[in-house]
Amino acid sequence: MRNGSTLERIVMTEILPLVQKPGRYVGGEHNAVRKSWDQVDKRFLFAFPDVYDVGMSHLGLKILYHKINARRDALCERAFAPWPDMESQMRSRGVPLYSLESFTPAAEFDIIGFTLQYELNYTNVLNMLDLAGIPLRSSDRDQTHPLVIAGGPVAYNPEPLASFIDAFVIGDGEEVIDEILDAVPALRRSASRPESLAVLSKISGVYVPSFYNVEYSGLSVSRIDHSPQAPGEITPRRVADLESVPPPDKMIVPLIEVIHDRAAVELFRGCSRGCRFCQAGMIYRPVRERTAETVRKHVLEQLADTGYDEVSLVSLSSADYSSIESLVESLADDCREQQVALSLPSLRVDSFSIDLADRMQQLRKSGITFAPEAGTQRLRDVINKNVTEGDLIQAVSAAFARGWMTVKLYFMIGLPFETDEDVIGIADLAHKVVQRGREMARDAGTSPGRVKVNITLASFVPKPHTPFQWVKQDHPAEFQRKIDLLRRSIRSKAVKLSWNNPEVSLLEAALSRGDRRVGPVIQSAWQKGCRFDSWDEWFSPGKWWEAFDESGIDPLYIGGSERDLDSRLPWDHIGTGVSKRFLIDEYERARRGETTPDCRLEKCTGCGVCPELGLSPVLYAGGAVDA
Amino acid sequence: MPRFRIRMRKMGRYAFLSHLDLMRALERAVRRSGLRLAFSEGFHPHPKISFAAPLSVGVSSEAEVADIELACATSADEVRERLAAHLPEELRVDRVVQASADDQSLMSRVAVARYRISVPADLLGNRPLGDQIMRLLERDSLTVSRERKGSTEVVDVRPMIFELAVVHADACHAEIEAVLATGSKSNLRPADLIAALRECGILAGEPVGVTVHRVEIFAEQNGTLVPLI
Numbered sequence A: 001m002r003n004g005s006t007l008e009r010i011v012m013t014e015i016l017p018l019v020q021k022p023g024r025y026v027g028g029e030h031n032a033v034r035k036s037w038d039q040v041d042k043r044f045l046f047a048f049p050d051v052y053d054v055g056m057s058h059l060g061l062k063i064l065y066h067k068i069n070a071r072r073d074a075l076c077e078r079a080f081a082p083w084p085d086m087e088s089q090m091r092s093r094g095v096p097l098y099s100l101e102s103f104t105p106a107a108e109f110d111i112i113g114f115t116l117q118y119e120l121n122y123t124n125v126l127n128m129l130d131l132a133g134i135p136l137r138s139s140d141r142d143q144t145h146p147l148v149i150a151g152g153p154v155a156y157n158p159e160p161l162a163s164f165i166d167a168f169v170i171g172d173g174e175e176v177i178d179e180i181l182d183a184v185p186a187l188r189r190s191a192s193r194p195e196s197l198a199v200l201s202k203i204s205g206v207y208v209p210s211f212y213n214v215e216y217s218g219l220s221v222s223r224i225d226h227s228p229q230a231p232g233e234i235t236p237r238r239v240a241d242l243e244s245v246p247p248p249d250k251m252i253v254p255l256i257e258v259i260h261d262r263a264a265v266e267l268f269r270g271c272s273r274g275c276r277f278c279q280a281g282m283i284y285r286p287v288r289e290r291t292a293e294t295v296r297k298h299v300l301e302q303l304a305d306t307g308y309d310e311v312s313l314v315s316l317s318s319a320d321y322s323s324i325e326s327l328v329e330s331l332a333d334d335c336r337e338q339q340v341a342l343s344l345p346s347l348r349v350d351s352f353s354i355d356l357a358d359r360m361q362q363l364r365k366s367g368i369t370f371a372p373e374a375g376t377q378r379l380r381d382v383i384n385k386n387v388t389e390g391d392l393i394q395a396v397s398a399a400f401a402r403g404w405m406t407v408k409l410y411f412m413i414g415l416p417f418e419t420d421e422d423v424i425g426i427a428d429l430a431h432k433v434v435q436r437g438r439e440m441a442r443d444a445g446t447s448p449g450r451v452k453v454n455i456t457l458a459s460f461v462p463k464p465h466t467p468f469q470w471v472k473q474d475h476p477a478e479f480q481r482k483i484d485l486l487r488r489s490i491r492s493k494a495v496k497l498s499w500n501n502p503e504v505s506l507l508e509a510a511l512s513r514g515d516r517r518v519g520p521v522i523q524s525a526w527q528k529g530c531r532f533d534s535w536d537e538w539f540s541p542g543k544w545w546e547a548f549d550e551s552g553i554d555p556l557y558i559g560g561s562e563r564d565l566d567s568r569l570p571w572d573h574i575g576t577g578v579s580k581r582f583l584i585d586e587y588e589r590a591r592r593g594e595t596t597p598d599c600r601l602e603k604c605t606g607c608g609v610c611p612e613l614g615l616s617p618v619l620y621a622g623g624a625v626d627a
Numbered sequence B: 001m002p003r004f005r006i007r008m009r010k011m012g013r014y015a016f017l018s019h020l021d022l023m024r025a026l027e028r029a030v031r032r033s034g035l036r037l038a039f040s041e042g043f044h045p046h047p048k049i050s051f052a053a054p055l056s057v058g059v060s061s062e063a064e065v066a067d068i069e070l071a072c073a074t075s076a077d078e079v080r081e082r083l084a085a086h087l088p089e090e091l092r093v094d095r096v097v098q099a100s101a102d103d104q105s106l107m108s109r110v111a112v113a114r115y116r117i118s119v120p121a122d123l124l125g126n127r128p129l130g131d132q133i134m135r136l137l138e139r140d141s142l143t144v145s146r147e148r149k150g151s152t153e154v155v156d157v158r159p160m161i162f163e164l165a166v167v168h169a170d171a172c173h174a175e176i177e178a179v180l181a182t183g184s185k186s187n188l189r190p191a192d193l194i195a196a197l198r199e200c201g202i203l204a205g206e207p208v209g210v211t212v213h214r215v216e217i218f219a220e221q222n223g224t225l226v227p228l229i
C-alpha cells in the first residue's frame, strides 16, 4: 500500500536537484524518529503550514513530535509547506505531500494535525490538503481520509477554517494529544465520519465545528445551535503543572540552518502582565513555572543530546521567571566551558534585563530591541504596558554603558484611544534615547555621532479574546496619515523609521476576527494562487481583495468596525478560561487609562482563569498568589 | 592541541546538504560525542574545523576531508569510534589520522578531484559515448558560459579536465569518470562539465536524473598527486 520508496526515489533523483534548499525536503535529521509502520497502529502526521525553516524553529512541534513518538503504539512524522518552486515540481510530477521520515503520502496517515500559529498561514493549510489529495472541505471527506485536526493559538478563533478542519484542539496539546490517540481505535470502528467526530467531540478541549450551526447578523452571532453530543462552550486544555510534562531532550536537530537553530527549554508558560492588545497574554494564563533544577537539568541534557552551540530559555517574558538570576548564574559557567551561547528570546524594558543579557553575553550576538509599544505614558497605561519612560531611559543607559550604540525600539501604531500626541510621542521618546546616548558617549569620550535609534512600527491588529477584541482597526489611509505625521516629527538623523505593510495588517485583522463567512474567501484566494501570505515576496494583496470582493465581504468592515460590548462574537463559544466580564472591565479601564497590575506581583486581579479551570499560578520563588 | 584529519562520506539524502550544513553537522556530532573542540580566539570564537574543497549541493561523496582541532588529548581511533556513534551511516567517518604540520599544508594544495557521473541512457544519443568523449578530449579548447555572481562569463574548461572516461554503460545508464581541477587555483565544478557535455551535444536535453559522486580528492606535492588522507 505504501509506496514510500518509489516516492523517495522520484523526489531525490528528479525533483530535488532542481529546487532551492533541497535539504528542506529530505528528513534524516539527528534525533528524527523512524518507526516501523507495521509495529504501531496510530499514525499521526504533524503538518506545519509554513516552510521547513520556520516550522523547525517552532518548539511546540518538537514537544508534540517527541511526545507522540514516546508512545509504543503510535508514530509521528512531519510535513511542511513546500516552497513554491518545490510545489510546482511536485505537482508536475504527481508527487503528493509526503512525510519527511518515511516519504509516506500524507493521505495514508490516520490523523493530520496542523498547528496554526498565524492567520496568514491559512492558504498554506488548504494548499497542503490539496497537495495531499484530500478534499478541502470536511463535509466532502469520509472514513477513507485521514482526520484533519488543528491546534495552536489561532485555533482560539477557529471559525474562518471551520469548513476545512474536522476538529480543533483548544489549548495546551500535551495531554489532549494522548486522549486523541487513545481514541483512534474507536475512530476506526466508527461507521461514518460524523460518528468519528462524535467520538472526538467528547474529549474535553476538542471543538468539532460541524456540530454547530451558526447564523449571523452583521458581525455578530444571532443564533448558534449545537448537536446534543457537543458541548455548548469549549473548555480549553491547560497543563496544570509543567513539571508533569518534561521538555524533550533528544530534540530533533535540523540539517539545514533554520530561523531559530538552537536548543530551547521553556521556563514557564503563560504571562499575567496583562498587556491589553496581547492575545498570548490572555490565552495561556495562569503563569506556570518549571523549577530551576528541572530547567537546568534539561538544558544540559538537551545540549548533550543535540550538540547545539546555543540554548534559549524561552517563555513569553523570560526575565520574569522567578529564579532567572540564579538560573542564569548556574548555567553561565557550563555554557562558557562548552562554548555554548545562552539567550533569552525577548528583553524586558529595564536595566535588570540588560544586566542579565550582559551576563549571558547575549548582546554581542543579537543587538538590543526594546518594546515600549506606545509613545506616551497615557497610551502605555491604556494598553497596560507597564513600562515608564524612566524604565526605558534606564534600560538604554545600561546598554549604552556597555558600549552598545544602536538601539531598536518597537512600537504599535493605531492602538485604541490613540491621539496624534501619542504618535508624536514616539518621536519624542526616540529623541530622548538619542540624547541620552550622546551624553553618555561624550562622557565616555566616544563619538556621539555613532548613536542610532531604529524604530520599527507595527500596525495594531485587534485580536479575539483580548480586551481590545471589540475595537476597530484604523483605516489604511489613517495608518498612512499617522506614519507621515511621525516621519515629520522625527527631527534627528540618528533616528530611522521602518514600518510593515498596512495591507498585511488589514488582511490579518479581517482573518483574525473573521467568522465562517470568511472560509470561502480563503479558499478563493488560494485558488487564485495565494500562498505564503506572511512572506513579502509571495503576498499578493490584489488577489485577496478580489477574493473578498467576489464573496461580497468587505475586509474593512470586519477589521475596521467597532463591535458592541454586549454582542455575541463569532468566537465566544470557544472558552479561554478568562471571563468576558474581565475583558469588558479591562476594556473600560483602558478607556479610563487605568492600569491593572500583574497578579504575580500583587493579588489576584480576577481574570477568572484559575477558578474556571481549577488551576493556580505556579511560581517557585515566593510571590504566591491566591486566586 | 591535537589536530586530526578525518575522511567522511556524504551519501544519499545527505548529498543535499550544503557545505555549511555539513560543517554544522560535523561540529554537532563532535559536541555530542563528548570530544572537546578547540576554538579560535577573539570576539566570535568559532570551532577549528576546516573542510577541503567544498562540494556543490546535490553531489554525493565518499571523500569529504576535514581537519579538526581538539582541546583534549586523544587518539585517532578514539575520535573515529566516538564520531561513528554520533553520525548516521550516510555520513560515516571512514578514517581518522593524527594530522602533522605537513598534512596541514596539503590542505591548501588540493589540486584535483575524481568524480563518477551517472547519466540516464535516454540523455545519450545513438553514437557510442566512448568515441564522443575521445573526440572531446582531442580538442584544444571547450568553452562554456557559466553564471558567476549574476554575470555570465565564458570559460575554456578543457585545461581543467584531466581525465574523462566511460567506465560502465548498460541499457539504463552510463557512468563517466572525470578527474577535474579542484581548489583555489583552478576549479571546475562537475555541473560545469555537464554543461559542457550538453553544449557539445554529448548530452541531450535537461540533465534530469544525472547524479554526481566524488570518489577522491588529491593534493599536489612535489609534482605528484597524493590523496589527502
Ligand code: SF4
Pocket (backbone or CB within 6 Å): A272, A285, A286, A287, A599, A600, A604, A605, A606, A607, A608, A609, A610, A611, A616, A617, A625, A626, A627
Ligand atoms: S485568576 Fe487571578 S491569579 Fe489566576 S491568572 Fe487570573 S488574575 Fe492571575
